Amino acid sequence: MRYLIQTLLTNSKSGEQIKYEVYSENRKSDFIDKIPEGSCTVISYKLTEGTIQLLDRDVNLQPLFDAHRPAQDVFYPDGPHRINLEMLVDYLNQQA
Numbered sequence: 001m002r003y004l005i006q007t008l009l010t011n012s013k014s015g016e017q018i019k020y021e022v023y024s025e026n027r028k029s030d031f032i033d034k035i036p037e038g039s040c041t042v043i044s045y046k047l048t049e050g051t052i053q054l055l056d057r058d059v060n061l062q063p064l065f066d067a068h069r070p071a072q073d074v075f076y077p078d079g080p081h082r083i084n085l086e087m088l089v090d091y092l093n094q095q096a
Contacts, residue, residue: 002041003027008089009047012096017047020059020092022085034081035088037065042092064091 002023012018024040026033042059045052068082076082 001025005040006085006089008092010093010096012046018055018096019045019047019052021045022088032084035083035085036081037083040088042088059092059095061088061091064088 002025004021005024005026005028006020006022008020008022010018010020021043022040023043024035026035026039040061041057042061043057044055044059046055047053064087065083068087070076070080070082
């Protein structure tokens with residue numbers, strides 16, 4: 001089961017309003033908690049007057065995870081996962 005943990009409204013570079021919904025396998029995720037790779041799904045919609053259009057039912061987050069992949073043979077005291085919700089929201093804002 002996936003839980004809706006974040007909704008984000010932003011404007012695209014072309015001025016369209018985009019809505020992102022972030023779903024996670026974890027019921028609780030805040031801006032401090034790390035998000036394991038593959039544990040969340042992001043759906044995007046374009047909002048126009050009177051309509052909601054599905055843009056992508058699984059936004060590609062792989063570039064974000066690849067950019068923050070842990071170094072080999074390095075110990076991280078807070079665990080191997082490097083992405084948190086704040087980083088994900090920033091990434092989606094940049095992609096709009």
